[in-house]
Amino acid sequence: MIQYPNRKSNKELEHKPISHVGRGMSLENDLNDSNTYYLESDKAVIHKKPTPIQVVKVDYPSRNCAKIVEAYYKVASTTDYNGVYRGKAIDFEAKETNSKVSFTFKSIHEHQINHLDAVCRHGGIAFVILRFTKFDETYLINANILIDMYRQPNKKSITYQEVQEMGFLIKQGLTPRMRYLDVVDDLYFKN
Amino acid sequence: MIQYPNRKSNKELEHKPISHVGRGMSLENDLNDSNTYYLESDKAVIHKKPTPIQVVKVDYPSRNCAKIVEAYYKVASTTDYNGVYRGKAIDFEAKETNSKVSFTFKSIHEHQINHLDAVCRHGGIAFVILRFTKFDETYLINANILIDMYRQPNKKSITYQEVQEMGFLIKQGLTPRMRYLDVVDDLYFKN
Numbered sequence: 001m002i003q004y005p006n007r008k009s010n011k012e013l014e015h016k017p018i019s020h021v022g023r024g025m026s027l028e029n030d031l032n033d034s035n036t037y038y039l040e041s042d043k044a045v046i047h048k049k050p051t052p053i054q055v056v057k058v059d060y061p062s063r064n065c066a067k068i069v070e071a072y073y074k075v076a077s078t079t080d081y082n083g084v085y086r087g088k089a090i091d092f093e094a095k096e097t098n099s100k101v102s103f104t105f106k107s108i109h110e111h112q113i114n115h116l117d118a119v120c121r122h123g124g125i126a127f128v129i130l131r132f133t134k135f136d137e138t139y140l141i142n143a144n145i146l147i148d149m150y151r152q153p154n155k156k157s158i159t160y161q162e163v164q165e166m167g168f169l170i171k172q173g174l175t176p177r178m179r180y181l182d183v184v185d186d187l188y189f190k191n
Numbered sequence: 192m193i194q195y196p197n198r199k200s201n202k203e204l205e206h207k208p209i210s211h212v213g214r215g216m217s218l219e220n221d222l223n224d225s226n227t228y229y230l231e232s233d234k235a236v237i238h239k240k241p242t243p244i245q246v247v248k249v250d251y252p253s254r255n256c257a258k259i260v261e262a263y264y265k266v267a268s269t270t271d272y273n274g275v276y277r278g279k280a281i282d283f284e285a286k287e288t289n290s291k292v293s294f295t296f297k298s299i300h301e302h303q304i305n306h307l308d309a310v311c312r313h314g315g316i317a318f319v320i321l322r323f324t325k326f327d328e329t330y331l332i333n334a335n336i337l338i339d340m341y342r343q344p345n346k347k348s349i350t351y352q353e354v355q356e357m358g359f360l361i362k363q364g365l366t367p368r369m370r371y372l373d374v375v376d377d378l379y380f381k382n
Binding site for chain 2: 042051053070073078123124
């Protein structure tokens with residue numbers, strides 16, 4: 001347990017979920033946290049989509065209570081995050097890897113790539129957020145770069161070096177945890 | 192069973208789900224059907240978000256098989272549909288009523304209204320699609336009109352007459368079932 005210099009802060013922190021202060025928390029938690037901050041500060045309206053679940057059987061143990069007793073996870077047909085920022089539609093997928101070498105394309109579905117492509121084509125802002133957990137580094141990559149690589153017949157992954165060269169490191173802070181809209185500003189709104 | 196004049200069409204239709212040809216299908220089916228058409232014809236990228244479900248317990252009856260055995264429906268914090276159209280973020284909620292008189296605000300959550308408001312503020316296109324099933328009429332109403340009404344202290348519903356006056360009737364066809372983007376074109380893209 002890390003000892004904080006300020007007792008009050010330490011006490012305050014006890015009431016927060018561990019994910020807000022600890023290292024090694026998931027990218028999803030970080031992004032949800034950041035999106036809440038962006039929403040509350042009225043900077044953007046970006047939400048994670050619910051995980052698609054196929055409900056098979058529902059019980060009603062009492063009035064007004066529906067209990068799902070058989071259901072299965074479905075493969076997502078789109079990306080995890082979308083919303084509105086500075087008048088533009090924003091859409092992205094976020095993934096993390098334990099590898100120090102590369103990010104394998106196996107963990108991105110082809111229909112997610114096609115979805116990102118469609119968003120670009122229709123004038124939205126589309127990108128992918130990749131975290132290399134071992135380095136605690138998170139990058140934002142323009143969707144078109146990743147789409148092109150993904151569609152190369154013999155390319156099965158994007159290397160860490162390529163991500164460093166073609167992506168943009170997202171600054172991490174306390175609030176928001178991931179300042180990814182700073183990168184979006186630089187990348188899509190600077191003329 | 193309706194007899195179609197053309198045998199071939201009839202045979203083709205057998206392979207389609209009944210919802211594509213029958214009357215009285217749900218608004219959700221109609222919109223999903225229309226969104227698939229808009230997606231496949233590369234006119235827009237609009238999807239229904241999955242229903243948010245809180246998973247409590249998952250069993251693994253075999254390898255690679257996750258069976259959810261306890262889960263509950265959660266209240267949606269946003270709207271059901273969103274995506275990209277003509278470079279703009281598009282976001283809407285769809286509801287139907289059996290009433291011939293009015294549409295009650297009870298069936299729209301306050302955070303959904305706040306979400307639509309935020310989408311408007313950030314430059315997205317936001318609206319609500321309302322169907323009066325008894326008349327088989329479906330209207331598109333600009334979100335701001337509904338938001339204003341919803342926030343009037345003593346107003347508990349929008350009347351059928353108000354919907355007729357302030358909304359726009361969506362033309363119905365075979366493909367797509369609901370030509371709601373025609374209304375969006377007229378309402379948001381005409382200068």
